[in-house]
Amino acid sequence: AWFEAASVEKQLMLDNATGFLVISLKKCCRGPPLVPTFVVGAGAPTEYRWDPPDSGETFALCTYLHRFLSLHGIEPGMICSSLDGRPVVPFQAVVRKAAWPKLWH
Secondary structure, eight states: OHHHHHHHHHHHHHHHOOEEEEOOOOOOTTTTTOOOEEOOSSSSSSOOEEEEEOTOOOOOHHHEEEEHHTTTOOOOGGESOOOOEEEOOTTEEEEETTTTHTTTO
């Protein structure tokens, strides 16, 4: 029994290290999310404001997260718009399970 428990725990650790998460954006009935931009000349170096996206721009969660992470000095390459060569829908993005906690700490 202890061997089976250890095997299950090892498999969970492996899944967390090698698996992927599909992130979804929901409840956007009033339009796409606001876009963060740095405030020029602000007192605090990390102050930014939230603006509506350009009206001609098509929303994609992957692009939105790339822009957001870049503003915070985080490498945005961890966020993908496809999984196993198949594109996800525009309101979804893909990230490795192991990278997800690193993005928010």
